[in-house]
Amino acid sequence: MRLDRDRLKKGLLLIGTVGFATLGQFYFFWRRDYVWDSVIFTSIALVCFAMLNRTTRARPSLSWLRRLTQRRLGTQPLIIGLALLLNLIAARSANASPPPHDYFASVVLWLASLILFCVPFFDLDLASRTLTNWVGHVRARLCQSRIELTLVVALLIIGLVLRTWDLEHIPANLSGDEGTQGMWAVDALEGRLRNPFATGWFTVPTMSFFAQATSLRLFGNSVAGLRTLSALVGTATLLFTYLLARRGLGRRTALFALAALTFNHYHIHFSRLGSNQVADPLFMTLTLWLLSEGLQRSRSAGHPSVPPTGTSVAQPSPSRPAKLEKGGGWLLAAGLTMGLSWYGYFGSRAIALVVAAFLGWQALTEPGFLRRHAYALTLMALIALMAISPLLLHYADHPENLSARFNQVNFFRWLGNELARPDHDSTFSLVLRQVWRSFAAFNHTLDPTFWYRAQIPLLDLISGIFFILGVVVAISQSRRSRPTIRLVLTWFALTVTLGWVLTENPPSSMRVVIVAPAAALLVALGLDRLLTLARQVAGGHQSYWNATGLALLVAAAALNVHYYFVVYTPTRVYGNPSAETATVLARYLAASSQSRQGLDPTGEELAQVPEEQPHVYFYGPPFLYFDFGTIRFIARDVPGVSVPPRDQDPDYQTHVSGRTLFVVLRERLDELEAIEARHPYGSLREFYSKADARLMFVVYEVPQ
Numbered sequence: 059m060r061l062d063r064d065r066l067k068k069g070l071l072l073i074g075t076v077g078f079a080t081l082g083q084f085y086f087f088w089r090r091d092y093v094w095d096s097v098i099f100t101s102i103a104l105v106c107f108a109m110l111n112r113t114t115r116a117r118p119s120l121s122w123l124r125r126l127t128q129r130r131l132g133t134q135p136l137i138i139g140l141a142l143l144l145n146l147i148a149a150r151s152a153n154a155s156p157p158p159h160d161y162f163a164s165v166v167l168w169l170a171s172l173i174l175f176c177v178p179f180f181d182l183d184l185a186s187r188t189l190t191n192w193v194g195h196v197r198a199r200l201c202q203s204r205i206e207l208t209l210v211v212a213l214l215i216i217g218l219v220l221r222t223w224d225l226e227h228i229p230a231n232l233s234g235d236e237g238t239q240g241m242w243a244v245d246a247l248e249g250r251l252r253n254p255f256a257t258g259w260f261t262v263p264t265m266s267f268f269a270q271a272t273s274l275r276l277f278g279n280s281v282a283g284l285r286t287l288s289a290l291v292g293t294a295t296l297l298f299t300y301l302l303a304r305r306g307l308g309r310r311t312a313l314f315a316l317a318a319l320t321f322n323h324y325h326i327h328f329s330r331l332g333s334n335q336v337a338d339p340l341f342m343t344l345t346l347w348l349l350s351e352g353l354q355r356s357r358s359a360g361h362p363s364v365p366p367t368g369t370s371v372a373q374p375s376p377s378r379p380a381k382l383e384k385g386g387g388w389l390l391a392a393g394l395t396m397g398l399s400w401y402g403y404f405g406s407r408a409i410a411l412v413v414a415a416f417l418g419w420q421a422l423t424e425p426g427f428l429r430r431h432a433y434a435l436t437l438m439a440l441i442a443l444m445a446i447s448p449l450l451l452h453y454a455d456h457p458e459n460l461s462a463r464f465n466q467v468n469f470f471r472w473l474g475n476e477l478a479r480p481d482h483d484s485t486f487s488l489v490l491r492q493v494w495r496s497f498a499a500f501n502h503t504l505d506p507t508f509w510y511r512a513q514i515p516l517l518d519l520i521s522g523i524f525f526i527l528g529v530v531v532a533i534s535q536s537r538r539s540r541p542t543i544r545l546v547l548t549w550f551a552l553t554v555t556l557g558w559v560l561t562e563n564p565p566s567s568m569r570v571v572i573v574a575p576a577a578a579l580l581v582a583l584g585l586d587r588l589l590t591l592a593r594q595v596a597g598g599h600q601s602y603w604n605a606t607g608l609a610l611l612v613a614a615a616a617l618n619v620h621y622y623f624v625v626y627t628p629t630r631v632y633g634n635p636s637a638e639t640a641t642v643l644a645r646y647l648a649a650s651s652q653s654r655q656g657l658d659p660t661g662e663e664l665a666q667v668p669e670e671q672p673h674v675y676f677y678g679p680p681f682l683y684f685d686f687g688t689i690r691f692i693a694r695d696v697p698g699v700s701v702p703p704r705d706q707d708p709d710y711q712t713h714v715s716g717r718t719l720f721v722v723l724r725e726r727l728d729e730l731e732a733i734e735a736r737h738p739y740g741s742l743r744e745f746y747s748k749a750d751a752r753l754m755f756v757v758y759e760v761p762q
Contacts, residue, residue, distance in 0.1 A: 074106035098147060098167060134178040142444070145171035149447040152255040153455060161253055168255075168448060175441055176390060209313055210300060217296045217320040220619070221289035221329040226282040228330060228623070230748075231641045233508070233633030236332040237687030240284045243270035244694070247279075254401075255448035261459040263449060265401035266334040281692065284332035291340050292329025296320055298343035299575040303582065305350055306542025314582035314607060315575075321615035323622040324516040324567065325574040327632075338406045338572035341399035345392050345409050346545050352388030353420075353541060356431065386434035393438030397445025404463055405572045408553045410442070416548045420541065464561075467569075472562035496558035499565035500525055500577055508634040509568040512626060516567070517577060520614040525577060527584030546583075550576040585610065630749040636682050639754045642745055643721060644692035646757070647674065650719075651696050674698030675712050677722040677729055678755075704729065712736070720758040733758055 081099045148167035151158065158164070232240075242258055245251040246268045251258070254265045273287035274280075299319050303312035319325055328336045396413060399406035417435065421427045428435075443450075453460040465471070469492060476482050483491075495503045500517040517525055529550075535543050553573045558564035589603045630638045676684040676698055684700040698719075702710060703726070712720070712733075720733050720740075734740065740760040747754055 071106050071109050074102070078102045078106065098144070099163070102170075137178045138175060141171045141175035143171075144174065145444045145447055149255075149451045152253065152448040153451040157253065159252070161255070164448070165254065172394065172441065172444060175444060176394075179387060179390060179437070203309070206309060206313065210316065213313075213316050213320045214293065214296055218289070218293045220320070220326055221292050222286065225285040225289060225330060226280065228627055229327070229632040230627065230630050231633040231637040232281055232332070232644075232688045232692060233637045234640065234687040235509075236284065236633075237640075237689070237691035239267065239270060239334070239687075240274075240281075240332055240691040241687060241694070242267040243274055243284065244279070244691070246271035247274055256452050257456070257459045261462045262334065262403070263401045266337070266403070270332065270334070281332070284691070285330055288331055288333065288336045289329050292325060292336050295325075295329075295336075295340045295343055295575060298340065298347050299578060302343055302347040302350060302542065302545075302575075303579055305347070305354060306540065306545075307579070307583065308586075310604065310607070311579075311582045311586045314585050314611065315579045317611045317615065318521055318581040319575055319578035321611075321618040322516075322521070322574060322578060323512065323514075323518070323618040323626070324510070325571070325578075326618070326622055327510055327512075327626075328568070328571045328574075333403075333568075335403045335405065335568050335571045337402040338399070339575050341395060341402060341406045342409050342412070342549065342572050343575050345395045345399065345413065346549065348388050348392035348395060349413060349416075350542055350545060352386065352392060352434070353431070355388060356386065356434070386437070389431070389434045389438045390441055393440070393442040394445055396438075397442035400446045400449055403571075405553070405557055405569060408556050408572060411556070412545075412549050412552050415552055416541075416545055419544055419548065467561045467563075467566075469560045469562060492564060493559055496554055496564040499554075499558065499570075503565055505565060505567040506563055507566045507568065508632065508637070509566070511631050512567075512621075514621060516565070516574075517581070518614050518617040518621070520610060520617060521581045524581045524584035524588065524610075527588055528580030528582065529584075531583045531587045532580060543583075546576055546579045549573070550580065628749065630747070633688075635747075636686070637688055638747060638749065639723070640682060640686050640688035641692070643755060644689045646745070647689070647693040647696045647698075647719070651693070673716065674719045674721060675701050677701045677720065677726045677733075679703060681723055681725050714760050717762045718760045720760070721755055722758065723755045724753045727756070730756065730758065 078099045144167050148164050148171055151167065152161060152164040238259055239262075242251060242264070246264070251264060251267060254268050256264050258264045258267060270284060270287060274283045277283040277286040296316055296319055300312050300316040303315045307315070325336075325339070392413075396409050399409050417427075473485070473488060476488055477485065482488075499505075499515060501515050501522045503515065504513065505511055505516070515522060532543050532547050536547055550573060553570055553576070557570035557573070558566070561569060585607055589607050592606075593600070593603045633641075674684065674696060676682075678684065679700050679702055684698045689698075701712070704710075712718075714737055718737070720737070722730050722733070734742075737758075737760045740758050743757045743759070745754050745756070746752065
């Protein structure tokens with residue numbers, strides 16, 4: 059086994075030597091403007107070669123990585139400095155002017171800098187022992203609690219099914235925002251979008267479009283393929299929510315939280331959309347879990363908060379500088395996750411604020427907190443900045459993109475407009491209404507946007523009761539030394555304030571998806587505490603009250619699943635009526651452009667159609683345009699143009715050459731007669747909404 063590991067290591071070093079040397083020479087010869095890239099690649103090749111040469115002379119029992127991670131005097135600062143240098147070069151090359159034609163080198167250098175930064179703090183022997191001990195611990199715990207394991211696995215499977223079943227048609231509409239993000243993903247997939255460190259549609263970081271492009275490649279270039287990534291991300295969030303609660307709140311509360319989030323209709327909905335908001339809860343739960351694990355492990359390492367008077371404290375060995383304390387690796391991973399979250403939706407930027415507020419709270423209430431964790435927290439912040447650095451340089455060149463979205467929707471801009479009205483309410487009443495609508499979103503206030511527009515609050519009736527109780531429990535217990543409770547409270551209060559109170563039109567559901575796991579944790583806290591008090595009052599065996607809690611969660615799950623799949627989905631309200639019209643039209647155009655038997659969106663069988671693509675004249679403006687994101691994504695291969703209204707261009711002419719479709723919205727039906735007179739011998743077909751039976755549009759087809 060040792061021989062095999064050594065041969066594998068030498069083989070990787072050999073490949074690295076040849077590969078990076080070849081890449082460096084390629085840049086020297088053919089990409090002469092990128093001389094620094096050539097120098098970096100060649101330097102990496104030389105380092106690999108030196109390590110390879112050294113391994114052939116060194117004892118096989120001590121690998122180069124173990125030598126590198128011994129943290130001897132002077133090695134650690136050198137490696138950190140090299141990592142920072144590589145990171146700076148990667149960020150500068152990604153934002154070079156003129157832009158590079160290929161960002162592969164920038165991505166490789168960026169990833170290499172992050173990995174290299176972690177190397178001095180990673181001990182292979184310690185990691186191997188820790189992993190072995192952890193696996194053994196988990197195995198022992200699972201053997202002792204097979205019921206818990208069964209419940210967790212069952213809930214994760216159910217959560218996955220609820221988020222992946224029939225993604226092509228639930229939600230029935232593909233919104234314009236989904237379609238537009240899908241087209242950006244298609245551009246990344248086909249090579250038209252090359253820079254993952256910039257911003258694109260609505261100043262969204264382009265990295266998220268590359269992630270969606272991967273989903274399209276793996277799961278199909280379709281609506282379901284676009285949405286599958288969100289479903290997997292939503293399911294992963296369930297796991298990390300459970301792990302976060304399991305560490306700090308106990309087994310029963312963790313299971314309650316997992317169940318509450320698994321069936322929450324709000325989280326289910328956004329886990330089924332081809333949009334990037336659902337990644338915010340994953341980044342938040344993962345970051346907070348890593349942070350809480352790191353702090354807990356460091357606390358359990360036995361370091362005294364404040365050394366007693368007269369007690370000598372062991373100093374680091376002269377040959378070994380201050381090490382990352384036990385649990386520091388978890389904090390390093392938390393910083394990396396926190397930095398990577400900036401490449402998703404804007405809501406994930408609240409993660410850094412939540413972490414900073416929580417650490418400040420801990421520093422004020424726990425003696426010696428900053429002294430004990432200062433080194434690890436500094437490294438956590440540093441690696442987070444390294445992860446964000448290419449994007450930060452982009453914002454430095456384009457500062458308007460950093461706050462553009464918030465400037466469009468911020469509360470103070472809305473407040474100024476409201477106060478400018480002659481019949482405006484007082485400032486106090488406007489602020490009070492804003493706060494009420496934001497914090498009552500889970501029990502009373504309805505989502506006003508077409509991103510969801512559910513006709514019930516973001517929690518069902520039963521969960522809403524326990525949510526209120528959970529808030530009271532969390533506030534009352536936050537005074538005690540319970541870091542997880544403080545994390546949840548900080549998470550909930552800060553994200554609701556930033557995402558809803560300080561923006562217009564709350565509670566706009568898409569802005570604060572990040573708070574859904576926090577709401578589930580508060581529901582679990584309330585239910586757990588209520589069952590504990592009920593047992594103290596009424597008595598009875600613990601299993602009886604566990605079964606009672608399970609029954610309540612089953613009832614809440616039934617309410618959520620019934621509402622979302624039976625009540626909400628048939629309304630087709632998601633995305634607004636334009637999205638329904640565009641989806642039905644796009645599916646019809648995509649189906650009719652193929653020579654095959656199939657079903658159109660109305661459920662009727664299509665006749666055999668010619669193989670050639672139809673040309674579409676779309677009589678939709680100013681209500682809907684042919685380049686609407688939904689139509690562009692689903693029917694991207696169908697050529698078409700938007701026809702302006704007659705009052706804007708009365709002389710606009712249409713020409714028939716081959717098979718042509720005239721699509722006329724209901725709002726412009728008065729122009730249909732002129733189309734039929736100008737192009738006779740066509741066939742007419744009407745399309746009605748399945749939700750309310752209204753006429754959406756008609757298609758007048760002129761055959762070839």
